[in-house]
């Protein structure tokens with residue numbers, strides 16, 4: 001479990017280009033959470049996840065890991081790095097090894113695992129991100145964009161982090177790639193990684209995968225709670241340049257038009273069920 | 284460490300120096316260098332120093348931004364200081380130990396060299412601090428354009444420089460991101476012996492180069508898509524304007540340089 005309290009961060013402090021990226025953000029990640037982190041462009045999501053991952057010292061605030069309070073971020077950072085695996089935005093830009101296998105093995109190797117364990121981890125991670133076995137001996141630079149993305153994600157997954165954070169992993173993927181990735185994350189959750197944080201612009205992604213949602217706006221954490229609750233506050237979300245999932249808007253429109261559908265629907269499947277129920281009851 | 288690089292770093296504020304024509308500032312820096320390298324007596328140094336302080340004041344750039352450019356060359360400065368201190372022959376001996384002799388002339392030369400270097404760096408970083416990269420390369424292009432006739436590709440040089448300058452912050456950001464990403468994968472850049480440390484750079488350098496080539500490729504395509512075909516017949520969105528203040532500043536530089544030269548000549552013929 002990770003607890004961050006009153007975190008603040010400013011880029012280029014004291015310069016004319018100074019930019020407050022985080023303003024008094026407190027967030028708790030409990031074991032078993034699947035958190036969707038949402039926010040408009042520039043709201044501070046990437047900054048926040050870097051702080052959670054122990055990569056960026058905040059200017060103010062405290063962190064505690066598994067109940068141990070750290071007065072200094074530097075000490076906490078070591079723990080955080082051990083526990084948290086962060087997949088950056090466009091992670092495919094960090095591949096460097098000669099083969100996919102070696103690239104995925106980079107993390108586990110740094111963890112000083114045994115050769116056998118590394119091999120196990122690499123194959124398991126590749127399987128989990130649905131990379132075909134034949135690709136392992138290829139050069140990562142010869143793969144397609146989507147395949148590279150998977151290799152990069154596998155590189156972090158192979159380290160078996162307790163907390164896996166992905167910064168907009170679905171950006172630039174086609175709808176089926178997106179679905180596959182979300183399915184893959186759901187499978188990883190609980191079984192391979194205790195906690196997952198998914199940063200996304202897409203409400204549909206969050207609705208599909210996450211259990212709770214945290215909403216950032218202008219460097220502040222403005223909402224935090226179960227997905228259903230967050231999506232029931234459509235007007236507030238819209239005032240922040242965000243929105244509810246498309247299907248929720250459609251259902252809301254149908255309700256307004258007089259159909260007695262249930263409220264709080266945010267996946268296509270739930271909407272279909274609800275409409276089917278209505279149709280059956282009418283018969 | 285990456286933050287110490289002042290080259291190409293523009294400090295955006297409103298000041299008379301920022302508003303000046305980049306050509307004035309480039310020529311001004313050239314004159315400034317001439318002044319620094321002709322200065323030899325204390326009075327000439329004092330004059331140059333007053334000029335430096337005045338220009339820094341006018342620029343409204345905080346002093347710490349200007350001194351930041353000095354950090355990377357501290358070693359070079361110490362080196363010249365020590366070299367001049369011990370290697371200068373002649374003058375009155377102040378101090379003697381083993382093979383080390385320090386003379387008053389040595390002290391004087393060493394201090395002067397150090398002051399000259401400091402002023403040189405501060406004055407020239409002021410150019411990039413007060414001139415946006417676009418304006419700077421625009422100025423260079425116009426200053427070089429008379430040499431087109433003898434085959435100097437002035438536009439291409441300026442374009443290359445502006446792209447290079449534009450890429451510095453992008454690549455620094457990219458480096459920062461890659462370092463963080465590999466750190467998150469447990470990479471360790473700080474411990475181990477030299478060979479291990481060099482090896483640890485591979486996970487940073489490979490993605491960095493791959494990224495740089497990718498960006499260069501994309502940029503080339505983007506430029507071609509917009510029908511870029513070199514400098515022939517190209518006009519500028521922002522025309523450079525040489526105003527009265529530019530004329531004044533340039534005159535001041537010329538006068539100062541001429542005064543320095545005159546002082547030097549007078550000294551050489553023995554009048555002073």
Ligand SMILES: Nc1ncnc2c1ncn2[C@@H]1O[C@H](COP(=O)(O)OP(=O)(O)OP(=O)(O)O)[C@@H](O)[C@H]1O
Nearest residue numbers: 011019020021039040041042043044045046047048
């Ligand atoms: N390296 C940097 N230097 C200066 N300012 C930065 C830097 N990185 C981010 N910022 C600024 O900090 C703020 C928060 O940025 P951040 O990257 O955390 O946003 P984000 O929520 O991840 O946005 P996006 O959805 O576009 O990825 C933005 O206003 C941004 O301009």
Ligand SMILES: [Mg+2]
Nearest residue numbers: 045046089167
């Ligand atoms: Mg981001």
